Amino acid sequence: MLAVGLNHYLILSAILFCLGLFSVVTKKNAVTVLMGVELILNAANINFIAFAKYVDNDLDGQMIALFVIVTAAAAAAVALAIVLNIYQRLKSINLDEADSLAG
Amino acid sequence: MLSNFGSILFFLIFGAVFVCVNILLSRLLQTRNPYPVKLSVYECGELPEGNSWIQFNIRFYVIALIFLIFEVEIVFLFPWAVVFKDLGMFAFVEMLIFVGILLVGLAYVWAKGDLEWDKPEQVPSPELYRTDNVNSAVKITESVAS
Amino acid sequence: MALSDIIRDNINSLNYFLPELLLTGLVLLMIIADLLLKKERSPWMSIIALIGSGVVLFAIINQYELGSRSIFNNMLAVDEFSIFFKLLFLATTILVIFLSIASVELSGRSVGEYFTLLMILTLGLFLMASATHMITIFIAIELVSIISFALVTYLKTRRRSSEAGLKYAIYGAFSSGLMLYGISILYGLTGTLNIYEIGEVLAGRDTNSLALLISVLLIMAGFGYKIASVPFHFWSPDVYEGAPTPITAFLSIGPKAAGFAVIIRFFNVALSNYDGVAEQWLALSNINWPQIIAVIAAATMTLGNLVAIAQDNVKRLLAYSSIAHAGYALLGVVVLSSQGVYATLFYLVVYYFMNLGAFFVVIIFQDIIGSEKIDDFKGLASRAPIPAIAMGVFLFSLTGLPPTAGFIGKFYLFAALIKAGPEFYWLAIVGLLNSVVALYYYARILKAMFFDKISEGVSPEPLKISPYYVTLLAVLGIPTILVGLYWAPLANLASHSVHFLPTF
Numbered sequence: 116m117l118a119v120g121l122n123h124y125l126i127l128s129a130i131l132f133c134l135g136l137f138s139v140v141t142k143k144n145a146v147t148v149l150m151g152v153e154l155i156l157n158a159a160n161i162n163f164i165a166f167a168k169y170v171d172n173d174l175d176g177q178m179i180a181l182f183v184i185v186t187a188a189a190a191a192a193v194a195l196a197i198v199l200n201i202y203q204r205l206k207s208i209n210l211d212e213a214d215s216l217a218g
Numbered sequence: 219m220l221s222n223f224g225s226i227l228f229f230l231i232f233g234a235v236f237v238c239v240n241i242l243l244s245r246l247l248q249t250r251n252p253y254p255v256k257l258s259v260y261e262c263g264e265l266p267e268g269n270s271w272i273q274f275n276i277r278f279y280v281i282a283l284i285f286l287i288f289e290v291e292i293v294f295l296f297p298w299a300v301v302f303k304d305l306g307m308f309a310f311v312e313m314l315i316f317v318g319i320l321l322v323g324l325a326y327v328w329a330k331g332d333l334e335w336d337k338p339e340q341v342p343s344p345e346l347y348r349t350d351n352v353n354s355a356v357k358i359t360e361s362v363a364s
Numbered sequence: 365m366a367l368s369d370i371i372r373d374n375i376n377s378l379n380y381f382l383p384e385l386l387l388t389g390l391v392l393l394m395i396i397a398d399l400l401l402k403k404e405r406s407p408w409m410s411i412i413a414l415i416g417s418g419v420v421l422f423a424i425i426n427q428y429e430l431g432s433r434s435i436f437n438n439m440l441a442v443d444e445f446s447i448f449f450k451l452l453f454l455a456t457t458i459l460v461i462f463l464s465i466a467s468v469e470l471s472g473r474s475v476g477e478y479f480t481l482l483m484i485l486t487l488g489l490f491l492m493a494s495a496t497h498m499i500t501i502f503i504a505i506e507l508v509s510i511i512s513f514a515l516v517t518y519l520k521t522r523r524r525s526s527e528a529g530l531k532y533a534i535y536g537a538f539s540s541g542l543m544l545y546g547i548s549i550l551y552g553l554t555g556t557l558n559i560y561e562i563g564e565v566l567a568g569r570d571t572n573s574l575a576l577l578i579s580v581l582l583i584m585a586g587f588g589y590k591i592a593s594v595p596f597h598f599w600s601p602d603v604y605e606g607a608p609t610p611i612t613a614f615l616s617i618g619p620k621a622a623g624f625a626v627i628i629r630f631f632n633v634a635l636s637n638y639d640g641v642a643e644q645w646l647a648l649s650n651i652n653w654p655q656i657i658a659v660i661a662a663a664t665m666t667l668g669n670l671v672a673i674a675q676d677n678v679k680r681l682l683a684y685s686s687i688a689h690a691g692y693a694l695l696g697v698v699v700l701s702s703q704g705v706y707a708t709l710f711y712l713v714v715y716y717f718m719n720l721g722a723f724f725v726v727i728i729f730q731d732i733i734g735s736e737k738i739d740d741f742k743g744l745a746s747r748a749p750i751p752a753i754a755m756g757v758f759l760f761s762l763t764g765l766p767p768t769a770g771f772i773g774k775f776y777l778f779a780a781l782i783k784a785g786p787e788f789y790w791l792a793i794v795g796l797l798n799s800v801v802a803l804y805y806y807a808r809i810l811k812a813m814f815f816d817k818i819s820e821g822v823s824p825e826p827l828k829i830s831p832y833y834v835t836l837l838a839v840l841g842i843p844t845i846l847v848g849l850y851w852a853p854l855a856n857l858a859s860h861s862v863h864f865l866p867t868f
Contacts, residue, residue, distance in 0.1 A: 119222040125552075132545055139538050148534055155541035162548035171555040179499045179557060181293050183544060186506040188290040190540070192283045193513050194533040199279055200517065201526050210534070308371050322392055329399045 528606025543586025590623030665691025
């Protein structure tokens, strides 16, 4: 019989992490990149919750997951506000066009 | 007994079958009488206006961002509420302070007028657009003009 | 531990948490004051910020008398190490407030939010210096990052500022995501997030070295982003160039020093074991951490210095030079000894004076001649001798030439490195070669200012420098020379501040 164990969670989170990494590295659209970052953060959250259940007997893992949710929302809000500002200015959120600062 | 994955599979199959059966049933039982009003998009009883794929007013995004920040703080209230009785007075005061800080933030947003729906269009004063960069000056004048 | 004990510990900790509490109160006060003071551009916000900083300063100094303690159930530590960094951060904030008052870039904008954000940033730095738990480390780093994004974008009508903010935010979010994933793996390996307990677990049993290596490298992504070390330095030149210059000056000191505080604490407490006899920490597990950091340090200073050669914009040049300086300061971390930590602390203070000073001279010239290009600095020595001479002092110090403070700082770093043994000789040689490269590009600025003729079409009449600027230059310039000649008090402070929890 196949039971869901620690490894399944880790594989799921590794897949999410790789998807997030992929979209951060390859995408040009600022919002898509931020979505990739969210994937990475949630991959880490899955790890934390899984380890909190299987490895640690304390609640540290669940605690940090809550804080990650909040800080991720705050970071996303500020980043999106910046993206909005850029959009009003350039009418584009393509990262390649934000190039007035020499590479 | 089903294994963990087995129950997930069961739910998947059950969900798919349930949806299909219901759609099929309504297909078989319904009477067909289409007319233009019935076929139009449902917008709370109002007549639909224009295409739905338009660009939304930027104010929607600002309000959404503010909502996002305040709403997510609930995540701290839930665990606190669960063990409220055990924690006692100290945690209650702590949470009051936390909510108080949030209220200051809300008051700030309110007083700055970011919650107003009919905010008068801000005309930027020209001195803000100092031409401290050659190529930024061009872009800025374009965006002001548009 | 029983619930009542935990709550009692939290209540008892409040007394030790006074500087941060005062800072939080100050921030709330400033938010309300910003609403009540309808008149924008009033100087009141900066005055409130300065008075508040003064009060916080007293609270920090008072912490020396309270003694070292771990507070909030091992979430934060109050020890000489963190108090040292808090003083450094507060000094940075106070000076940046003074720079901001003078800045032309910020004039004509509402500055209420600016100063409020600056104080929140300071609070984040305080937490970074004292965090001893991965949760607090993560929250503190995020707090600093998020506020920095907003401050970099503060000139939102200026294209370069917005773009810099966007890049900063994207890199920042990405690197903190990597760091968090690394922390999650470390949590899985050790079953705890408390850095003391991580150290105990790693000392107690063998862990999978590959997983540990990956997790620590991922965590280094977050820390390296804060100190702008290779390969997480991409943001720094763009951000330094695009941000308002006072903020650039702040970012080049505050978050960088805080990053070092976190790195030193993390590597010395969680990943190594203190050996009281040799006054040295021994790296835990089978991985050679010192050599890994050594490679990062060597790459950071070499890249920073080599790219700096090609820059025409002084602000950008200083950005690359600050990358290089992060590499130098890492030399002290590499050796994992008291002497190394001591050298790093000493160097960060010295760096505070010389780097803020150099940025301040750039602010002055930018305000007056409206340019940051090296070519436009030609002949400035004859037009504005005082800032030019001050710039000379700061650049000499950044290069590490005697008799300036930079020389003493570098001397301590290299001494610690040589003492640590022959496996680090190569790093010392790389460091020395880098200093020679640095001399070349700093000399370019000096040559333009002192020896080049004034460009045609530019009037040679002297520039007016306000007494306010001269005073600030003196505040930064005199210590730069003084510490180079008489460094005992600063050395005492630094050696006193090496002690962090757990006490040894």
